[in-house]
Amino acid sequence: MEARKTKIGAWTALLPLLLLAAVLAGCSGSGSAQGVSEDGKLLVTATTGMIADAAKEIGGEHVEVTTLMGPGVDPHLFKASQGDIRKLDRAAVIFYGGLHLEGNMERVLEKIAAQKTVVAVTDGMPRERLIAGAEESEEFDPHVWFDVDLWKSAAETVTDTLIQKDPSNAEAYREQGERYLNELGQLDAYVRERMLEIPEKGRVLVTAHDAFGYFGRAYGVEVVGLQGISTAAEFGARDVSALRDYLVERNIKAVFVESSLPARSMEAIVAGAARQGHEVKIGGELFSDAMGEPGTPEGTYIGMIRHNADTIAEALK
Amino acid sequence: MMDFWIILTAVLVASACSILGCFLILRRMALVGDAISHAVLPGIAIAFLMSGTRDSMWMLLGATAFGLLTVFLIQTLQTSGLQSDASIGIVFTALFAVGVLLISLNAQHIDLDLDCVLFGEIAYVPWDTWTLGGADMGPRAVWMLGITLTVILLLMGLFYKQFKICAFDPAMAAACGIPVLLFHYLLMGMVSMTAVSSFESVGAILVVGMLIIPAATAYLLTNRLGVMIGLSVAAGIVSAISGYLISYLLDASIAGCIVSVAGILFILALLLSPSHGLIAKFARRREAQAA
Numbered sequence: 001m002e003a004r005k006t007k008i009g010a011w012t013a014l015l016p017l018l019l020l021a022a023v024l025a026g027c028s029g030s031g032s033a034q035g036v037s038e039d040g041k042l043l044v045t046a047t048t049g050m051i052a053d054a055a056k057e058i059g060g061e062h063v064e065v066t067t068l069m070g071p072g073v074d075p076h077l078f079k080a081s082q083g084d085i086r087k088l089d090r091a092a093v094i095f096y097g098g099l100h101l102e103g104n105m106e107r108v109l110e111k112i113a114a115q116k117t118v119v120a121v122t123d124g125m126p127r128e129r130l131i132a133g134a135e136e137s138e139e140f141d142p143h144v145w146f147d148v149d150l151w152k153s154a155a156e157t158v159t160d161t162l163i164q165k166d167p168s169n170a171e172a173y174r175e176q177g178e179r180y181l182n183e184l185g186q187l188d189a190y191v192r193e194r195m196l197e198i199p200e201k202g203r204v205l206v207t208a209h210d211a212f213g214y215f216g217r218a219y220g221v222e223v224v225g226l227q228g229i230s231t232a233a234e235f236g237a238r239d240v241s242a243l244r245d246y247l248v249e250r251n252i253k254a255v256f257v258e259s260s261l262p263a264r265s266m267e268a269i270v271a272g273a274a275r276q277g278h279e280v281k282i283g284g285e286l287f288s289d290a291m292g293e294p295g296t297p298e299g300t301y302i303g304m305i306r307h308n309a310d311t312i313a314e315a316l317k
Numbered sequence: 318m319m320d321f322w323i324i325l326t327a328v329l330v331a332s333a334c335s336i337l338g339c340f341l342i343l344r345r346m347a348l349v350g351d352a353i354s355h356a357v358l359p360g361i362a363i364a365f366l367m368s369g370t371r372d373s374m375w376m377l378l379g380a381t382a383f384g385l386l387t388v389f390l391i392q393t394l395q396t397s398g399l400q401s402d403a404s405i406g407i408v409f410t411a412l413f414a415v416g417v418l419l420i421s422l423n424a425q426h427i428d429l430d431l432d433c434v435l436f437g438e439i440a441y442v443p444w445d446t447w448t449l450g451g452a453d454m455g456p457r458a459v460w461m462l463g464i465t466l467t468v469i470l471l472l473m474g475l476f477y478k479q480f481k482i483c484a485f486d487p488a489m490a491a492a493c494g495i496p497v498l499l500f501h502y503l504l505m506g507m508v509s510m511t512a513v514s515s516f517e518s519v520g521a522i523l524v525v526g527m528l529i530i531p532a533a534t535a536y537l538l539t540n541r542l543g544v545m546i547g548l549s550v551a552a553g554i555v556s557a558i559s560g561y562l563i564s565y566l567l568d569a570s571i572a573g574c575i576v577s578v579a580g581i582l583f584i585l586a587l588l589l590s591p592s593h594g595l596i597a598k599f600a601r602r603r604e605a606q607a608a
Contacts, residue, residue, distance in 0.1 A: 081570055
């Protein structure tokens with residue numbers, strides 16, 4: 001009996017605390033009107049930097065874009081902070097990658113879609129242009145931004161969504177969308193050109209994480225990865241030695257590390273190849289799931305893709 | 318409203334876990350929560366291979382089945398004479414390994430890690446609502462955890478005495494004619510259900526932390542089971558609420574802040590407890606020396 005009394009006592013003692021917390025938290029909420037910033041801009045939240053960049057380019061001065069996943073963050077492993085709730089809650093439009101790029105968060109985004117405009121930028125991409133994941137499943141590789149021509153579809157989706165959500169600035173969105181598509185067209189041509197500088201036999205991209213499937217397909221580069229699609233899946237010892245033998249056999253000059261993954265596994269392979277008398281260098285750091293720091297050239301989508309193309313071309317040609 | 322739902326969810330998880338945690342601590346099985354969080358991997362893999370999707374319903378089903386299998390195996394190994402820490406270690410590493418193997422053989426090109434497909438995130442709770450006939454019934458997690466907590470309170474209320482004797486003195490319980498094994502399985506079954514449903518709503522770290530830390534804190538403060546459960550729940554709820562407020566102030570991970578506060582409460586208990594506390598012990602030693 002005494003035990004039960006203590007328990008009830010503890011509960012009632014905590015009740016005011018609970019109320020206080022609820023009130024405190026409630027007050028700290030919405031400062032400005034839902035979906036619009038204090039100076040009347042449309043509030044847009046994007047999951048990854050690549051998507052946010054497209055929204056900034058196309059929305060220009062009429063939108064205020066917030067990014068959930070900053071530089072160097074792996075979208076598969078993203079953990080939301082308390083502030084991210086507010087970023088999602090305040091936004092009028094939320095853009096995300098889709099195709100399971102954001103993992104479990106996608107389920108939540110689909111739920112938020114009942115209350116506001118939530119758009120997967122890959123929705124408009126023809127399914128036959130997507131690379132399938134495992135056999136006998138309807139899953140696709142989500143790293144679509146590495147095929148610049150395919151990524152244009154994402155830019156178009158962003159443009160259409162903004163026009164629909166904010167028709168008063170439709171003209172500006174259309175114009176800026178057009179300009180951005182042009183820039184992407186030039187970027188696509190640039191990457192293609194740079195890849196042609198590499199002798200055909202050496203056009204092999206060896207990286208730690210299979211994020212470059214679309215890049216390889218679009219620009220005629222053979223992609224050999226060490227790890228599966230997930231950044232968390234473990235790779236076998238055989239994967240490591242098979243890749244090392246492949247490097248030696250094909251006489252490949254360089255392998256690459258990635259910004260959102262530790263370089264350790266690639267360094268092990270370089271050391272392994274050196275022991276077999278084949279010199280491989282680390283060709284440089286590629287951006288895969290996240291862009292560079294804001295303010296640097298690699299902090300934009302176009303800069304990031306150019307950096308990757310330049311790094312690959314310089315190391316392999 | 319957002320904040321209210323998150324706090325309520327955290328309080329429900331904290332309450333359910335801190336009650337069960339007391340019994341787990343007494344039975345030296347505190348790490349069973351962590352074990353379940355790993356051992357459900359083959360369940361996820363099999364559910365994916367059978368259904369071909371990563372739909373959350375299938376994942377939850379696979380995880381529930383393997384959660385129950387895990388605690389069943391742990392209990393069986395322990396009953397057959399193995400130490401409880403060894404039985405937990407064996408079962409969860411073996412099952413986790415089977416899961417890794419299944420994934421690397423069958424689904425290499427699919428993102429099938431637990432963080433992505435099973436573990437939820439407490440920050441997203443308010444949006445993941447349950448609709449019934451078009452009406453918004455509030456967050457799904459609140460319902461799921463509310464039902465779990467009700468089941469726990471009901472079973473504990475009905476069989477408190479039996480659970481208590483089984484936890485302290487299984488031999489005496491058996492002598493009194495209590496089906497000890499049944500109550501062991503019942504307790505472990507509750508732990509498994511709580512763990513899996515909370516993993517799905519709020520993620521692993523919060524559940525594993527809440528199963529151990531508040532109960533351990535309470536353990537330092539009392540020798541009576543009833544009081545221990547009360548203190549454990551209180552510690553859990555205080556951690557949940559103040560942890561959330563701290564995460565707001567720091568713009569940090571909510572689960573991380575809640576578990577950190579629970580850890581701080583534990584350290585306070587470790588230092589200040591009148592019976593087990595380091596300071597009290599030190600003072601007693603000084604007194605003894607003086608005398």
